Amino acid sequence: MWKAANLLLAFLVEVLALGVFARWGWDTGGTSATRWLLAVGLPVLGAVVWGLFAAPKASHRTPVRGWTVKVLVFGLAGAALWSLGHPLTGLVFVLVVAANLAIIQTQKLQP
Template structure:
């Protein structure tokens, strides 16, 4: 189910939304000059973490891993980044957007149970 093109599209949008959410947090919660720095750097850090730690052979990615990690570690990274995006929106005062993000994330994870199972078994 998780390799369905629609599900991959939803996951990609969740990834983008989470990365942008950290930038929104940096922009809204800090004054200049920090807002400019954190608005740019926080999303970069999150994107690097997201792209660096992977499970070798992950069928939802290219199969390669810059830093190979067990599936359980990758699942923690995914929850931290995607869930962290919703938390960042909440902290930035965008409660409705945060709740929508969280609901979509929970629905995605429930429908992508096969991916969660694959990660936990690798």
């Protein structure tokens, strides 16, 4: 049960990060076209990079690449929350992600 809960949390924070990128893109874009481009493009870009380098069965995954992408994606999501006017939420997000990743790493839950 502990393993399933941690893996579910890992999936949820990954999806949440993509949602944060969409929200940040929407709020940052000036024109309607820019808003749509950023709100759709940033999560897609994040998902593609994640799929290539950080996903458990990623085709280009190495330990360094995987961790680098995870730190970048989750750190940028936390920074995006901060810039959207939610500094405490951004901080809590990053701390939850760090704790979850540490638990997964120590328990060897991820393939």
